[in-house]
Amino acid sequence: MQQERYSSSDRPLDPGSLLECDAEGSAGRLGCAAVDFPVAVVLPAGGCGERMGLPTPKQFCTILNRPLISYTIQAFERLSWIGTVVVVVAKENHDLMLNIVQKFNHTKVKVVHGGTTRHRSIFNGLQAFSDTTDPPTPKPKVVIIHDAVRPFVEEDLLLKITLAAKEQGASGAVRPLVSTVIATTSEGYLDHSLERAKYRASEMPQGFLYDIIFQAYQRCSEFDFEFGTECLHLALQYCGTNAKLIEGPPTLWKTLSMSACIIAGAEAEAVDLAKTLQKNLNMTTGSNFSEVLDMVKRFENTDHARLYPVVIVWVQLNMTKQSVDSQGTDEMTVFKTLASEIVQGNVLLYGIQIDHSKVIFLMRYHYMC
Structure with missing residues (x-):
């Protein structure tokens, strides 16, 4: 039986239409003019949904007849200045992801297998641009790393992240802290608290010169691969690249209540x-x-x-x-x-x-x- 496919006219709602109404208009023209270098995206999507207690990983949950990850991909594919979207999935979800790519007519996607941790999956995604891949995928000047379950990302923010990454080597979105962060002693007592006004919550998307973030992953330790959570920290620690931080909108939160x-x-x-x-x-x-x-x-x-x-x-x-x-x-x-x-x-x-x-x-x- 031939698989059902969606044409551009009957695709489910583009997440971009829920943001700025003219996102593909004025912002799109600005992006084409400002970004005259190759840009790619890596979407780590190897999670199993364990923290949410769902039988289906949240990136594959269907919303309005369309998997959540497809909305995220579309948010990047609609931008003409983004060339390739590498989606990193667990091996057992490889065929499912390929079916999603075919069914929803995604044209810029390359699917690769993830690793046992988030950082290993991101590194696998970065390696998809090496000369040894078949077919070869052109190496970008700047690579954007984003979460597969965050479809509501505005082009204006992506443009700022991309241009800052090109100039500085690394960039990332931040948001104000919602809760006060405290430190405890080994005995379980309060040590000190941080002043919220001086700190920010690191969010996605993050952008990097490809050579910098790839080199950082080549140099990082097994401990980083197993327990690390922050890509910007790897760029700073192993390449000495101090990221430019950009204030992001409230829609960057992964979960809503x-x-x-x-x-x-x-x-x-x-x-x-x-x-x-x-x-x-x-x-x-x-x-x-x-x-x-x-x-x-x-x-x-x-x-x-x-x-x-x-x-x-x-x-x-x-x-x-x-x-x-x-x-x-x-x-x-x-x-x-x-x-x-x-x-x-x-x-x-x-x-x-x-x-x-x-x-x-x-x-x-x-x-x-």
Whole structure:
């Protein structure tokens, strides 16, 4: 049976259209004029999805009838000044990746096998440009390293990273730290904390002169291959190249968070509570547990939870004199069973029961905990 293929007209949505509307217009023309040297991309995609607890590696999860990695590839292929996109996958996913390339008409992709760690996979991707490969792939002046599960990358940022890499030898995107970083003693006590204003979180994409990053990997140690996480550090440590750091947009985060809250009951107190929660949560009001089931089903049908964890909070507010303890025993049993099942699909379900007659006791209980 001939494999189904997508034409350019019926391809799933290009991730670039979710960013700047004229990204391929003015920015594209600027890129063609400014980048007059060969540029390539390495996308390490050898992860197995273990940290997310998914049966399918997240780069191959289907979103709107298209694997996530295909969106990432398209984000680079749409730029005329990028020549080759090397996708590094685990050996067992090689055929799957080739099928994706064929089905979605990716024309700039070369698929290579990854290694046992992220750095080994990146090095394998860089070696795809050596003269010994068949067919040979032209060596770029600048190579961009990016995560296969981050499709929302703007051309303006890629252009800045590329030009800075050409001039400086290495460049990388950074974001402000969200949390305070602390150091601990060997005994488990606080040693000191870092001032967030002075530090940044290193993000992708990162750009390098090809000869510099390739040489850095040739010189790095086995410890770097096994436990290292930062490509910019390798360029600095083994080639003395101090990277230019460029502030990136909020869309660089790999994972996003989304929460939903269900308020059961239509009393005025429930409405007030809902208004408070609505500042930070997507909120809906309902009358019974069926609202929870409906919301869970919607998330499962749309595959949202494959991209980022979904948190659903069911708040049951009792304003009557009847104790919560005597209500809904069977319902709560079903709730607990459902929560334990859907956690495997990256959906976290929490339930909160508030008995108005015991509110003082509950507040003291939480304070003591």
